[in-house]
Amino acid sequence: MKDMDRAQVPGEAVEHTLTFADGTCRRVFVTSVETPYPHGKLIVSRTDTSGVITQCNKSFVDMSGYTEAELIGQPHCILRHPDMPAAAFADLWKTVQAGRQWHGYVKNLRKDGGHYWVYATVVPNVRNGEIVGFTSVRREASQEKILAAEAQYRSMN
Template sequence: MSPSSRLSGGREIQLAPDDLIITKTDPSGHISYANRTFMRIAGYAEHELLGKPHNLIRHPDMPRGVYRLLWQTLQAGQEFFGLVKNYTAQGDYYWVFANITPDYTAQRTLAGYYSVRRQPTRAGIAAVTPLYQQMCAIEAQAGKAAAPDASMQWLLAQLAAKQVSYQQFVLALEQAGAAT
Protein backbone atom coordinates (compact mmCIF):
# COMPACT_ATOMS: atom_id res chain seq x y z
CA MET A 1 0.00 0.00 0.00
CA SER A 2 1.42 3.36 -0.93
CA PRO A 3 1.69 6.04 1.77
CA SER A 4 -0.73 8.24 -0.17
CA SER A 5 -3.41 5.54 -0.13
CA ARG A 6 -3.24 4.97 3.64
CA LEU A 7 -5.86 6.68 5.75
CA SER A 8 -4.68 8.93 8.57
CA GLY A 9 -5.63 7.51 11.90
CA GLY A 10 -5.73 3.74 11.99
CA ARG A 11 -5.25 1.75 15.14
CA GLU A 12 -2.22 1.89 17.35
CA ILE A 13 0.10 -1.10 17.34
CA GLN A 14 1.98 -1.21 20.64
CA LEU A 15 5.41 -2.75 20.80
CA ALA A 16 5.96 -5.40 23.45
CA PRO A 17 8.53 -4.58 26.14
CA ASP A 18 11.02 -7.00 24.59
CA ASP A 19 10.51 -5.89 20.96
CA LEU A 20 13.63 -4.39 19.39
CA ILE A 21 13.28 -2.96 15.90
CA ILE A 22 16.63 -2.85 14.12
CA THR A 23 17.43 -1.36 10.74
CA LYS A 24 20.51 -0.25 8.87
CA THR A 25 20.58 2.27 6.05
CA ASP A 26 23.08 3.61 3.58
CA PRO A 27 24.26 7.23 4.06
CA SER A 28 21.22 8.57 2.17
CA GLY A 29 18.73 6.72 4.39
CA HIS A 30 17.86 3.78 2.12
CA ILE A 31 17.25 0.54 4.02
CA SER A 32 19.97 -2.09 3.70
CA TYR A 33 18.86 -4.31 6.59
CA ALA A 34 15.61 -4.79 8.53
CA ASN A 35 15.09 -7.34 11.28
CA ARG A 36 12.06 -9.60 11.48
CA THR A 37 10.55 -7.55 14.31
CA PHE A 38 10.50 -4.46 12.09
CA MET A 39 8.92 -6.41 9.24
CA ARG A 40 6.26 -7.88 11.55
CA ILE A 41 5.30 -4.58 13.19
CA ALA A 42 5.52 -2.38 10.08
CA GLY A 43 3.80 -5.01 7.92
CA TYR A 44 6.34 -5.14 5.12
CA ALA A 45 8.18 -8.07 3.56
CA GLU A 46 11.94 -7.80 3.23
CA HIS A 47 11.79 -7.28 -0.55
CA GLU A 48 9.42 -4.33 0.01
CA LEU A 49 11.95 -2.63 2.31
CA LEU A 50 15.45 -3.21 0.97
CA GLY A 51 16.67 -0.26 -1.06
CA LYS A 52 13.66 1.87 -0.09
CA PRO A 53 13.99 5.18 1.79
CA HIS A 54 13.41 4.77 5.52
CA ASN A 55 10.81 7.54 5.36
CA LEU A 56 8.51 4.92 3.80
CA ILE A 57 7.08 4.58 7.32
CA ARG A 58 6.92 8.31 8.14
CA HIS A 59 3.60 9.21 9.73
CA PRO A 60 2.08 12.59 8.75
CA ASP A 61 1.62 13.43 12.46
CA MET A 62 5.42 13.62 12.73
CA PRO A 63 6.71 17.14 12.21
CA ARG A 64 9.35 17.55 9.53
CA GLY A 65 11.30 19.65 12.02
CA VAL A 66 12.06 16.57 14.12
CA TYR A 67 13.57 14.92 11.05
CA ARG A 68 15.57 18.07 10.30
CA LEU A 69 16.97 17.89 13.85
CA LEU A 70 17.63 14.15 13.42
CA TRP A 71 19.64 14.68 10.23
CA GLN A 72 21.57 17.63 11.66
CA THR A 73 22.51 15.53 14.67
CA LEU A 74 23.60 12.55 12.57
CA GLN A 75 25.53 14.69 10.08
CA ALA A 76 27.44 16.14 13.03
CA GLY A 77 28.55 12.57 13.79
CA GLN A 78 26.40 12.28 16.91
CA GLU A 79 23.79 9.70 17.84
CA PHE A 80 20.14 10.72 17.93
CA PHE A 81 17.49 9.76 20.48
CA GLY A 82 13.87 10.58 19.78
CA LEU A 83 10.22 9.64 20.08
CA VAL A 84 8.79 8.83 16.66
CA LYS A 85 5.36 7.88 15.34
CA ASN A 86 5.50 5.56 12.31
CA TYR A 87 3.04 4.15 9.78
CA THR A 88 2.49 0.48 9.04
CA ALA A 89 1.83 -0.84 5.54
CA GLN A 90 -1.81 -1.33 6.56
CA GLY A 91 -2.31 2.30 7.62
CA ASP A 92 -2.02 1.68 11.36
CA TYR A 93 0.64 3.40 13.47
CA TYR A 94 3.14 2.67 16.20
CA TRP A 95 5.36 4.76 18.46
CA VAL A 96 9.02 4.03 19.10
CA PHE A 97 11.82 5.33 21.27
CA ALA A 98 14.55 5.53 18.63
CA ASN A 99 18.31 5.53 18.88
CA ILE A 100 20.06 6.18 15.57
CA THR A 101 23.83 6.04 15.30
CA PRO A 102 26.20 6.81 12.42
CA ASP A 103 27.97 3.65 11.23
CA TYR A 104 31.57 4.05 10.05
CA THR A 105 33.91 1.81 8.08
CA ALA A 106 37.34 0.84 9.37
CA GLN A 107 38.65 3.80 7.32
CA ARG A 108 36.30 6.13 9.25
CA THR A 109 34.08 6.91 6.28
CA LEU A 110 30.35 6.95 6.77
CA ALA A 111 28.84 3.59 5.82
CA GLY A 112 25.31 4.52 6.85
CA TYR A 113 23.16 4.51 9.97
CA TYR A 114 22.22 1.87 12.50
CA SER A 115 18.93 2.24 14.35
CA VAL A 116 17.50 0.42 17.33
CA ARG A 117 13.96 1.25 18.36
CA ARG A 118 12.00 -0.01 21.33
CA GLN A 119 8.75 0.49 23.17
CA PRO A 120 8.41 4.08 24.40
CA THR A 121 6.76 5.01 27.67
CA ARG A 122 3.16 6.20 27.53
CA ALA A 123 4.25 9.29 29.50
CA GLY A 124 6.81 10.10 26.81
CA ILE A 125 4.19 9.83 24.06
CA ALA A 126 1.78 11.99 26.06
CA ALA A 127 4.46 14.66 26.56
CA VAL A 128 5.60 14.93 22.93
CA THR A 129 2.19 14.67 21.26
CA PRO A 130 1.11 18.28 21.95
CA LEU A 131 4.58 19.55 20.99
CA TYR A 132 4.47 17.64 17.72
CA GLN A 133 0.93 18.90 17.05
CA GLN A 134 2.09 22.50 17.54
CA MET A 135 5.09 21.86 15.30
CA CYS A 136 2.80 20.51 12.56
CA ALA A 137 0.60 23.61 12.88
CA ILE A 138 3.69 25.83 12.55
CA GLU A 139 4.76 23.86 9.49
CA ALA A 140 1.33 24.29 7.88
CA GLN A 141 1.58 28.07 8.34
CA ALA A 142 5.24 28.36 7.28
CA GLY A 143 4.88 26.77 3.88
CA LYS A 144 6.65 23.72 2.52
CA ALA A 145 10.15 25.15 2.07
CA ALA A 146 10.38 26.88 5.46
CA ALA A 147 8.38 24.31 7.45
CA PRO A 148 11.13 22.05 8.83
CA ASP A 149 13.33 24.90 10.03
CA ALA A 150 10.40 26.87 11.45
CA SER A 151 9.10 24.02 13.58
CA MET A 152 12.57 22.85 14.62
CA GLN A 153 13.46 26.36 15.78
CA TRP A 154 10.20 26.60 17.74
CA LEU A 155 10.90 23.25 19.44
CA LEU A 156 14.48 24.20 20.26
CA ALA A 157 13.29 27.52 21.74
CA GLN A 158 10.76 25.70 23.94
CA LEU A 159 13.45 23.33 25.17
CA ALA A 160 16.03 26.10 25.63
CA ALA A 161 13.58 27.80 27.98
CA LYS A 162 13.72 24.60 30.04
CA GLN A 163 17.51 24.51 29.61
CA VAL A 164 17.51 21.08 27.95
CA SER A 165 18.32 19.72 24.51
CA TYR A 166 15.86 17.55 22.60
CA GLN A 167 17.97 14.51 23.43
CA GLN A 168 18.03 15.36 27.15
CA PHE A 169 14.28 15.98 27.04
CA VAL A 170 13.34 12.64 25.48
CA LEU A 171 15.83 10.67 27.58
CA ALA A 172 14.39 12.24 30.75
CA LEU A 173 10.84 11.44 29.58
CA GLU A 174 11.75 7.80 28.99
CA GLN A 175 13.58 7.47 32.31
CA ALA A 176 10.75 9.12 34.26
CA GLY A 177 8.11 7.03 32.50
CA ALA A 178 10.03 3.80 33.11
CA ALA A 179 10.22 4.61 36.82
CA THR A 180 6.45 4.88 37.19
Protein backbone atom coordinates in the same frame (compact mmCIF):
# COMPACT_ATOMS: atom_id res chain seq x y z
CA MET B 1 8.43 5.87 -3.44
CA LYS B 2 5.02 4.51 -4.36
CA ASP B 3 1.83 5.93 -2.89
CA MET B 4 0.08 3.84 -0.28
CA ASP B 5 -2.48 1.42 -1.62
CA ARG B 6 -5.92 2.38 -0.23
CA ALA B 7 -7.00 -1.24 -0.61
CA GLN B 8 -4.38 -2.23 1.98
CA VAL B 9 -5.87 0.12 4.56
CA PRO B 10 -8.94 -1.32 6.27
CA GLY B 11 -11.77 0.85 7.58
CA GLU B 12 -11.97 4.60 7.72
CA ALA B 13 -8.82 6.44 6.75
CA VAL B 14 -7.73 10.01 6.20
CA GLU B 15 -5.72 10.84 3.10
CA HIS B 16 -2.56 12.98 3.37
CA THR B 17 0.16 13.96 0.96
CA LEU B 18 3.63 13.96 2.49
CA THR B 19 6.41 16.06 1.02
CA PHE B 20 9.92 14.89 1.88
CA ALA B 21 13.15 16.85 2.19
CA ASP B 22 14.19 15.90 -1.35
CA GLY B 23 10.98 17.39 -2.75
CA THR B 24 9.31 14.06 -3.56
CA CYS B 25 5.75 13.40 -2.43
CA ARG B 26 3.81 10.38 -1.24
CA ARG B 27 0.08 9.89 -0.78
CA VAL B 28 -0.70 8.02 2.44
CA PHE B 29 -3.88 6.82 4.17
CA VAL B 30 -3.98 6.99 7.94
CA THR B 31 -6.24 5.30 10.47
CA SER B 32 -6.36 5.85 14.24
CA VAL B 33 -5.38 2.26 15.03
CA GLU B 34 -2.31 1.95 17.24
CA THR B 35 -0.30 -1.28 17.31
CA PRO B 36 1.20 -1.79 20.77
CA TYR B 37 4.97 -2.10 20.92
CA PRO B 38 5.96 -5.74 21.55
CA HIS B 39 7.44 -6.00 25.06
CA GLY B 40 11.11 -6.93 25.30
CA LYS B 41 11.89 -6.43 21.62
CA LEU B 42 14.22 -4.10 19.79
CA ILE B 43 13.46 -2.92 16.27
CA VAL B 44 16.70 -2.65 14.32
CA SER B 45 17.47 -1.40 10.84
CA ARG B 46 20.35 -0.04 8.80
CA THR B 47 20.37 2.39 5.94
CA ASP B 48 22.97 3.65 3.53
CA THR B 49 24.09 7.27 3.76
CA SER B 50 21.09 8.43 1.75
CA GLY B 51 18.57 6.74 4.05
CA VAL B 52 17.76 3.71 1.91
CA ILE B 53 17.03 0.59 4.00
CA THR B 54 19.75 -2.06 3.56
CA GLN B 55 18.99 -4.36 6.48
CA CYS B 56 16.20 -4.84 9.03
CA ASN B 57 15.31 -7.36 11.69
CA LYS B 58 12.12 -9.38 12.09
CA SER B 59 10.63 -6.96 14.63
CA PHE B 60 11.04 -4.13 12.12
CA VAL B 61 9.25 -6.16 9.46
CA ASP B 62 6.48 -7.32 11.81
CA MET B 63 5.73 -3.85 13.15
CA SER B 64 5.82 -2.14 9.75
CA GLY B 65 3.28 -4.51 8.19
CA TYR B 66 5.41 -4.76 5.04
CA THR B 67 7.41 -7.79 3.93
CA GLU B 68 11.18 -7.62 4.13
CA ALA B 69 11.36 -7.61 0.32
CA GLU B 70 9.04 -4.58 0.24
CA LEU B 71 11.29 -2.71 2.69
CA ILE B 72 14.83 -3.39 1.48
CA GLY B 73 15.83 -0.75 -1.05
CA GLN B 74 13.12 1.69 0.05
CA PRO B 75 13.82 5.03 1.70
CA HIS B 76 13.38 4.90 5.46
CA CYS B 77 10.67 7.54 5.16
CA ILE B 78 8.34 4.75 3.97
CA LEU B 79 7.44 4.76 7.70
CA ARG B 80 6.87 8.52 7.91
CA HIS B 81 3.61 9.39 9.64
CA PRO B 82 1.94 12.71 8.75
CA ASP B 83 1.70 13.59 12.47
CA MET B 84 5.51 13.74 12.69
CA PRO B 85 6.84 17.26 12.12
CA ALA B 86 9.38 17.59 9.32
CA ALA B 87 11.62 19.51 11.75
CA ALA B 88 12.15 16.34 13.82
CA PHE B 89 13.62 14.50 10.82
CA ALA B 90 15.61 17.52 9.72
CA ASP B 91 17.20 17.53 13.17
CA LEU B 92 17.81 13.77 12.95
CA TRP B 93 19.64 14.06 9.62
CA LYS B 94 21.65 17.07 10.67
CA THR B 95 22.75 15.30 13.86
CA VAL B 96 23.75 11.94 12.40
CA GLN B 97 25.41 13.42 9.32
CA ALA B 98 27.59 15.40 11.73
CA GLY B 99 28.67 12.05 13.19
CA ARG B 100 26.61 12.28 16.36
CA GLN B 101 23.89 10.12 17.88
CA TRP B 102 20.23 11.19 17.65
CA HIS B 103 17.37 10.02 19.80
CA GLY B 104 13.74 10.88 20.06
CA TYR B 105 10.17 9.64 20.16
CA VAL B 106 8.77 8.71 16.76
CA LYS B 107 5.30 7.82 15.52
CA ASN B 108 5.72 5.42 12.63
CA LEU B 109 3.21 4.68 9.88
CA ARG B 110 2.34 1.07 9.09
CA LYS B 111 1.45 -0.37 5.73
CA ASP B 112 -2.16 -0.76 6.93
CA GLY B 113 -2.42 2.95 7.82
CA GLY B 114 -2.09 2.33 11.57
CA HIS B 115 0.82 3.48 13.69
CA TYR B 116 3.20 2.53 16.48
CA TRP B 117 5.30 4.67 18.80
CA VAL B 118 8.96 4.03 19.49
CA TYR B 119 11.87 5.61 21.27
CA ALA B 120 14.45 5.69 18.48
CA THR B 121 18.20 6.05 18.58
CA VAL B 122 20.15 6.54 15.36
CA VAL B 123 23.93 6.25 15.17
CA PRO B 124 26.27 6.80 12.26
CA ASN B 125 28.24 3.71 11.20
CA VAL B 126 31.79 5.00 11.14
CA ARG B 127 34.32 2.77 9.37
CA ASN B 128 37.91 3.89 8.85
CA GLY B 129 36.90 7.39 9.81
CA GLU B 130 34.05 7.64 7.30
CA ILE B 131 30.29 7.47 7.75
CA VAL B 132 29.14 4.51 5.63
CA GLY B 133 25.53 4.31 6.81
CA PHE B 134 23.26 4.59 9.82
CA THR B 135 21.92 2.11 12.36
CA SER B 136 18.60 2.76 14.02
CA VAL B 137 17.42 0.95 17.14
CA ARG B 138 13.92 1.48 18.54
CA ARG B 139 12.61 0.44 21.88
CA GLU B 140 9.39 0.65 23.85
CA ALA B 141 8.47 4.07 25.20
CA SER B 142 6.36 4.84 28.28
CA GLN B 143 2.81 6.10 27.78
CA GLU B 144 3.72 9.29 29.60
CA LYS B 145 6.57 10.04 27.18
CA ILE B 146 4.37 9.23 24.18
CA LEU B 147 1.67 11.66 25.37
CA ALA B 148 4.27 14.39 25.86
CA ALA B 149 5.75 13.79 22.39
CA GLU B 150 2.29 13.75 20.82
CA ALA B 151 1.49 17.15 22.35
CA GLN B 152 4.84 18.59 21.31
CA TYR B 153 4.55 17.39 17.71
CA ARG B 154 0.97 18.70 17.47
CA SER B 155 2.23 22.14 18.43
CA MET B 156 4.97 21.95 15.79
CA ASN B 157 2.72 20.92 12.90
